[in-house]
Structures are given as structure tokens and as C-alpha cells.
Amino acid sequence: MLIDDLKTARLSAGLTQKALGVRIGSDAQAIKRLEGGVGSMRTLMAVCEALDFRLTGLGPGETLGEQLRHRRLKRSLTLAKLATRCGLARGTVAGLERGDGSVASLLSVLAVLAPGVRRRAPERSYWGQRDKRDRDVRLTPPDFMETIYAAFGEVDLDPCGNEASSVVARRRILLGEGGDGLRDDWSGELAFVNPPFSALLTWLRRAHEQWSVGNVRTVVCLIPVRTDSTWFHETLAADADIFLLQGRVRFLDLDGRAQATPFSLMLLTLGATPEQRRRFQRATPGFWLSRDAE
Numbered sequence: 001m002l003i004d005d006l007k008t009a010r011l012s013a014g015l016t017q018k019a020l021g022v023r024i025g026s027d028a029q030a031i032k033r034l035e036g037g038v039g040s041m042r043t044l045m046a047v048c049e050a051l052d053f054r055l056t057g058l059g060p061g062e063t064l065g066e067q068l069r070h071r072r073l074k075r076s077l078t079l080a081k082l083a084t085r086c087g088l089a090r091g092t093v094a095g096l097e098r099g100d101g102s103v104a105s106l107l108s109v110l111a112v113l114a115p116g117v118r119r120r121a122p123e124r125s126y127w128g129q130r131d132k133r134d135r136d137v138r139l140t141p142p143d144f145m146e147t148i149y150a151a152f153g154e155v156d157l158d159p160c161g162n163e164a165s166s167v168v169a170r171r172r173i174l175l176g177e178g179g180d181g182l183r184d185d186w187s188g189e190l191a192f193v194n195p196p197f198s199a200l201l202t203w204l205r206r207a208h209e210q211w212s213v214g215n216v217r218t219v220v221c222l223i224p225v226r227t228d229s230t231w232f233h234e235t236l237a238a239d240a241d242i243f244l245l246q247g248r249v250r251f252l253d254l255d256g257r258a259q260a261t262p263f264s265l266m267l268l269t270l271g272a273t274p275e276q277r278r279r280f281q282r283a284t285p286g287f288w289l290s291r292d293a294e
């Protein structure tokens, strides 16, 4: 079940086995094996991190190992008792709690410890009754785009474009034309990214990777204030500038109707100059997070 969910998460992020393999520093074969229930817990955890795949039904903990331990203690089981119930050695269960071991052992432990464990639904938001066909289709309103053009300049690339969007970009990557912003090379001076929020981390990783290799000079992302992933803290925190928006952007649906946005938003930029950031600050209520503290 869990393994099936992993495959579904990969496909909905638009990733091939090869692309996901590269993302975790491995190869397509490792992903293929994992999707067949074979592999190491470390590979599994790397894939979960890459896909922003979280579990519900285990309990709190920074890592899967910690969550297992928490769940075992909550159920008042010793390592030895749990191992006996799963038909594993005590050391194997202890290893899993440290993040070591095989996926097969992990699945045996989960079957006993937390049979109801499943993927936590990706953090989607409610966009109103009318457009449940695809809640990831939210078009950036033209007035917000005006502040983007005025502060950052003309947009060269919209890597997750929509035919109905008013975003003016020299190049739009459109699914409907066979494009894929998660695979095609990005290009130009400035990319504006209002990504599908259901695969937010995947898009941020892609933006960071394309910016790091120099395919785009500046990236401006309009995204929810969701900053809890390890990757965000280890990588983006060092490279990105963040502007917390006051008030909420009202995205448009495909019929041009404004939708209430039920959470806070931020602008995340990579490679923006101080002058560009100052111009945005002057035009928009909110503030740039300071990096002064050491």
C-alpha cells in the first residue's frame, strides 16, 4: 500500500524513475526496485524527502526511525517483543529505529506496529466549489503580475504556464503542448514560478537546480508559507530571499473568478538583486526576511 502510494506520488510529481533516481543521487534501477518493495530504508527516506511524501498514523518524530520508536513506545512494546511479533531479530528492529535496514523489514514492522499507516494527503488547499477539476490551476492575477514586472523586469520564462493565464512571458512551458517544466531546461534572465502547490517541494527543487546550473539568472516563486522541510532549511535557507506578503493574493480560476486563498503566501527569490528586492518592497505590503543575525 505504502509502496503503491510512493509510485503514485512520483507520477503525480511528473517524475520518471530515472529523474527521481538522479534527484536522490542514485539511478532508475534503485527506484524500480523500491517500487517493487526492495531496497534500503535510507533509499526510501531519500525518496520520501524528494517527493515531500509524509506519513500519517505513526506519530511524531523528525525521521521515520524516530516515528517508529515513538509508536513502539506508545504501544508499550520492547524491542524484543516487537521483533518477535514481526518475526525479525531484535537488532533488525533496533536498526530500523536508527534508519538502517531493508524496506522489507520496515514493512513487516509497520504491519504490526501501524497497519493503518498511509500517506498524509499532500497539502492542498481549498479553492472553492467551482473548480475542483484541478485545484493546482490557479492563475496569478494581472495586478500582482504588474508588481512583478515593475520590480524584477520582463519575465523570460513561465515554467508551469497555463493557456488561460495572463502572465506575460517570452516562453511558457505548457503541458498541453507536450512541455514539462520539471524536465525541460529552463532559460532566460527571469523565471516567474507559481507552481502546482500539491507538488511544491518538487518545483522548488527544480527551480533551485535550474538556477544553480545557471539556466536562469533569477527565479521568483509565489508560494505558500510552508517552510518545514529539511531541504528547505539546508538548501533554500542559504540561497533564497523570502518576502512575507501581507494580505492574500486572490488567484483566478479558469473562468476568471477570484478565489479566496486560505493561507499565507510568500515570494521566494533566487538571484534577485538588492535593487529588485527594494522595488518590490516599495510596491507591496509585507517585508523581506532579514539575514542580519549571525
Ligand SMILES: C[S@@+](CC[C@H](N)C(=O)[O-])C[C@H]1O[C@@H](n2cnc3c(N)ncnc32)[C@H](O)[C@@H]1O
Residues within 6 Å of the ligand: 014, 136, 137, 138, 139, 140, 158, 159, 160, 161, 162, 165, 166, 167, 173, 174, 175, 179, 180, 181, 182, 193, 194, 195, 196, 197
Ligand atoms: C498554479 S498554475 C499557474 C499558472 C500560471 N503560471 C500563472 O501563474 O497564472 C500551475 C500550472 O502548472 C501546470 N503544470 C503542472 N505540472 C506541470 C509540468 N510538469 N510542466 C508544466 N506545467 C505544469 C498546471 O497545469 C497549471 O496550469
